[in-house]
Amino acid sequence: MSAPANRRPFDAGRAAYLALNGTLLAFLLVPIVVVLIFALNPTPYISFPPVGVSLRWFEKFFASADFMNALWLSLWVAACVLVLSITIGGACALALARGNLPGRAFLTAFFMSPLMLPAILTGLALFQSYLLAGIGRPTWGLILAHTLVAVPYVLRTTLAVLHNFDRRIEEAAAVLGASPARVFFEITLPLIRPGVFAGGVFAFIVSFDQFPVSLFLVVPKGETLPVVLFNYMKFDLDGAIAAASMVSILLALSVVLVLERLIGLKAYVKL
Amino acid sequence: MRLRALSFGVDRSIVLRHDGRRMAAAVRSRPSPIAWLIAPALLLFVLFFVLPFGVMTAMSFFSSNPVSNPNAVLTTRHYERFIVDSAGIFHDALWSTLRIGLVTTVISLLIGYPLAHWMARMTSRLGHALVLMAVIAPMLTGIVVRTFAWMTILQDKGVINTLLMQWGLTDRPLPLMYNEFGTIVALVHIYVPFMVLTLTGVIGRIDERLEQAARSLGAGRLRAFVEVTLPLSLPGILAGSLLVFALSISAYVTPSLMGGTDVLTLPMLIAQQVGTSFNPGFAGALGVILLLVSLAIVIAYNRILARLSGEQGLA
Numbered sequence: 369m370s371a372p373a374n375r376r377p378f379d380a381g382r383a384a385y386l387a388l389n390g391t392l393l394a395f396l397l398v399p400i401v402v403v404l405i406f407a408l409n410p411t412p413y414i415s416f417p418p419v420g421v422s423l424r425w426f427e428k429f430f431a432s433a434d435f436m437n438a439l440w441l442s443l444w445v446a447a448c449v450l451v452l453s454i455t456i457g458g459a460c461a462l463a464l465a466r467g468n469l470p471g472r473a474f475l476t477a478f479f480m481s482p483l484m485l486p487a488i489l490t491g492l493a494l495f496q497s498y499l500l501a502g503i504g505r506p507t508w509g510l511i512l513a514h515t516l517v518a519v520p521y522v523l524r525t526t527l528a529v530l531h532n533f534d535r536r537i538e539e540a541a542a543v544l545g546a547s548p549a550r551v552f553f554e555i556t557l558p559l560i561r562p563g564v565f566a567g568g569v570f571a572f573i574v575s576f577d578q579f580p581v582s583l584f585l586v587v588p589k590g591e592t593l594p595v596v597l598f599n600y601m602k603f604d605l606d607g608a609i610a611a612a613s614m615v616s617i618l619l620a621l622s623v624v625l626v627l628e629r630l631i632g633l634k635a636y637v638k639l
Numbered sequence: 640m641r642l643r644a645l646s647f648g649v650d651r652s653i654v655l656r657h658d659g660r661r662m663a664a665a666v667r668s669r670p671s672p673i674a675w676l677i678a679p680a681l682l683l684f685v686l687f688f689v690l691p692f693g694v695m696t697a698m699s700f701f702s703s704n705p706v707s708n709p710n711a712v713l714t715t716r717h718y719e720r721f722i723v724d725s726a727g728i729f730h731d732a733l734w735s736t737l738r739i740g741l742v743t744t745v746i747s748l749l750i751g752y753p754l755a756h757w758m759a760r761m762t763s764r765l766g767h768a769l770v771l772m773a774v775i776a777p778m779l780t781g782i783v784v785r786t787f788a789w790m791t792i793l794q795d796k797g798v799i800n801t802l803l804m805q806w807g808l809t810d811r812p813l814p815l816m817y818n819e820f821g822t823i824v825a826l827v828h829i830y831v832p833f834m835v836l837t838l839t840g841v842i843g844r845i846d847e848r849l850e851q852a853a854r855s856l857g858a859g860r861l862r863a864f865v866e867v868t869l870p871l872s873l874p875g876i877l878a879g880s881l882l883v884f885a886l887s888i889s890a891y892v893t894p895s896l897m898g899g900t901d902v903l904t905l906p907m908l909i910a911q912q913v914g915t916s917f918n919p920g921f922a923g924a925l926g927v928i929l930l931l932v933s934l935a936i937v938i939a940y941n942r943i944l945a946r947l948s949g950e951q952g953l954a
Contacts, residue, residue: 414791492913515683579783613788
């Protein structure tokens, strides 16, 4: 008698719960869809509703020397950051997980701290240091600055993999007579590779989309894409920005798919 | 070194067979050669992180660049300028930075909690992966791009105002942008994923059977949630909130594009001092103030996380 009576409000609650979460999910995703609409809408200024579909904004983006220089600089910096951060971050993760270092918890928190401290302050501090050292604002200074904020991502994904795999595999190889170098190259390295790669993918995106760290470290005419877009947006809002945004969104989406393939997104969730 | 590494490997495997506990103690006591792999990271972080923050702090106590200007003297005048605040803008900037951070955090929590709960309790693997992707995809889209998206939605000729006017709900466009409201909407969108990811981990670790037990003892669904799940997820709420607060008080792009002339935050003030006023000393002082606020938050966050992982170890 009471069971069906209980059931009805339960279902209504469930429906409300799902509707709420659907709305919240839409809040997260709608802005990305809107950008796509404006990237394809041919009107000279951002206006709604869209009147048609055209690729003129993509043409403008890819034909503009300013945008293209910035895009290539961003891609070049991000590629360097990718290589540097997987080398430095991967090595650091191995040392933290396998090195029996004293104060490991403190060191881990220390290497993670660029994620928590205001990135704009990292940029400011480096700007002032470069100023004091009188070295100007070289591209390698920008690359190393990005590497600093990218290393924590590599560290996080690699540590997640290192914590998950069975250490006895390495010990078994050692017992069977493999030298430590051979254990490292034939057992440890292949096992942590997905974690390191996943971190590298994040490092690439973090560098490619980086704004606060770059702000004070780029020179006029040598700005990265996010800085160029930001400066453009202060005066003009047209479809070229939407097209540029679409290019970076597509890059991010392909990265998500690659990540899911590599390690599954779950490993990343451990913040 | 090489020899030591070899013998280390061997006696560890022997000890392993005899006494696991003694082995664990021996392993813990001395660093292995692998520890040297930390050197490049340490070098990078000392030269490009610790040292620069030291430089920034030092600069905030100099009247001008001590290297290029031999007449530079030690002074506290940058801090005095902030404290005295004769123009009446610095305290306002600090206050609106904290206020925007707080409101962003609260709204992110209200939006993030249901999503995190949904994700943590989802049984379908595919559904879980899809929601997770939907949460992470915006996270991987740059801040500049996401701010642009909100500008196209909230501006006078944007999506919302056009629709409202078309439907005859308003004659004039609503002021949705170039103010604190627009800034907060975009900031919430940018930082909600961090809240969701932090909360999902914590809610996922809460044993669902506790809630079921409460319900079998007669509590309604809502009461079981409020009295069982919610209190148990409190550490996650705290950790996620601190993370979002720390991120949103250091935001620069969003407030400067969405805030118009209405909003001035500490990071915007810092950028002004570097870009237009070229006063690195005062910028350094403002940086130190923002750093101190953030450090306090980061330390609290790490303590909560440490306690969380401790509890997990006990379970």
